[in-house]
Amino acid sequence: MESLTTLINRIGLPRIAAMATVAVLIMGFFVFLMVRAQTPNLSPLYSGLSLEDSSAIISQLETSNVPYELRGDGDTILVPRDQITTLRMNLAGKGLPTRGQVGYEIFDQQSTLGATSFVQNINNVRALEGELARTISSLSRIKGARVHLVLPERELFRRERKDPSASIVLSVRGGLSTGEIRAIQHLVASAIEGLSPQRVSIVDDAGNLLASGTEDTGLGAMAGQADERILAFENRLRTRVEDMLANVVGAGRARVEISAELDFNRSTVTEETFNPDGQVVRSTQTREAQNQSGAAAGQVTVANELPGASGNGASNGSTEQGNSTEEVVNYEISKKTQTAVTEAGALKRLSVAVVVDGTYADDGAGNMTYTPRSADQINQILTLVRSAVGYSADRGDNVEVVNMQFAERPELAPPGTDQAGGLLDFTRDDLMSGAEMAVTLLIALALMFFVLRPLLKRVMSPEPEPLALPAAVELGQGTTLDAEGNVLTSTGEPMSEAARAALANHDWIEDAKALGEQQLQQLKSVGALVEENPKQAALIVRGWLSNAA
Secondary structure, X not given: XXXXXXXXXXXOHHHHHHHHHHHHHHHHHHHHHHHHHHOOOEEEEEOOOOHHHHHHHHHHHHHOOOOOEEEOOOOEEEEEHHHHHHHHHHHHHOOOOOOOXXXXXXXXXXXXXXXXHHHXXXXXXXXXXXXXXXXXXXXXXXXXXXXXXXXOXXXXXXXXXXXXXXEEEEEEOOOOOHHHHHHHHXXXXXXXXXXXXXXXEEEEOOOOEEEOXXXXXXXXXXXXXXXXXXXXXXXXXXXXXXXXXXXXXXXXXXXEEEEEEEEOOOEEEEEEEEEEEEEEEEEEEEEEEEEEEEEEOOEOOHHHHOOOOOOOOHHHOEEEEEEEEEEEEEEEEEEEEEEEEEOOOEEEEEEEEEEEOOEEEEOOOXXXXXXXXXXXXHHHHHHHHHHHHOOOOOOOOEEEEEEOOOOOOOOOOOOOOOOOOHHHOOOHHHHHHHHHHHHHHHHHHHHHHHHHHHHHHHHHOOOOOOOOOOOEEEEEOOEEEEOOOOEXXXXXXXXXXXXXXXXXXXXXXXXXXXXHHHHHHHHHHHHHHHHHOHHHHHXXXXXXXXXXX
């Protein structure tokens, strides 16, 4: 205990309190690091959930003892990253998340016994709406969807029939193209019997009308379809040419722009041609006739008119006989009937503009110098582009290839290296984890070198020894003055009163001057020592005070 008390007195209570505080802080910091290292890395399981889905998923996670964390207003659930796939499969097996919509599972949850036809029809419509909403929400650009269907029932003994219709409200990421909107329309129309894509109305969450839902066959709809077809045709050709040039000049080293002019006139031409040289006998009809007539004494009888008739009076009359032949030949003239239908969308004219960057070479000093491409290379690229786009001079097509230096030079990898990076490809989560570890390591090193190390050095350094004052001061004539002010002889014994009086009477003025000079010199030396070692001087004064006490 005395040693401990001595150590405490030697160190001092303020120092001990500071050491304890720093030790507690350092221990707490390292405990935090250990807990943080053992905490699993959380990633979003689902985001944009409704409150009903969040509640159901949290109940399943708590039942499975899976740690989770809620973000936002409860619409995002975070779980350990290594369990995301398993949890999604398990939740999908239980029908979660439902996205706030009820699908065909509504028939599993309700009993059909005693249900009326009205209730069954309502449940059928709800199931169709929920399934369509889930399917639309599975698209990459769609965050959420709500579907409303109108399915009119055909009444008995009524000839009129109303067509079904649908309205959809979408929550989108960014904007949807015309092709994506039409895809959603056709998707819904194919799932509902009798529903046409033109009767599907689509509105986004900002209130913008994406599809009117009316069968618009006017000029506006035709113009929109024409623009869409032209844009799709140009994009397809541009992608084809850029992919081809990327393998020749490098990725990002060529830019292609295509302008296509399409003919949207639809025509039908019927042509019928006769060939007079191609006569063919279709049928032949021949008819022969022989006639004979005679008269007796000018009498005309029935017997005389009959062929081959003879009578007694034949010699007395005249007889006539003749032959006739009739032939009819029918000819068939060859005929060709041709009907040509020209559909809308034929290519009328094509214009292609290609800009190719030059080559870069190392000049030996680490700088990349630009070199234009030769005329032979440009001609070869021109030939390739013409073949790729189907160039036709009769159509008036125009293809131009120009070599120009790009304003932003693409980063070029040295030969023989992989631009993909391989092991250097890090995800965003990997970068965040690495940054967190680096900051933690810097804080730990700062604490060790700037807090813990100086503190330990201060504690382990020995206490300085007190400065020793001179034991005595020489006064001259074999006498000295000790630290307590007593006059001693050369043998070290106190001087008697008589000797002291005699000494005082002998040149006491000069002795006093010499003594004053010596004392002044001693005081100067002590002052210099105090200035050089203030801490040791303070310890000496503290020792004097403790001894005096």
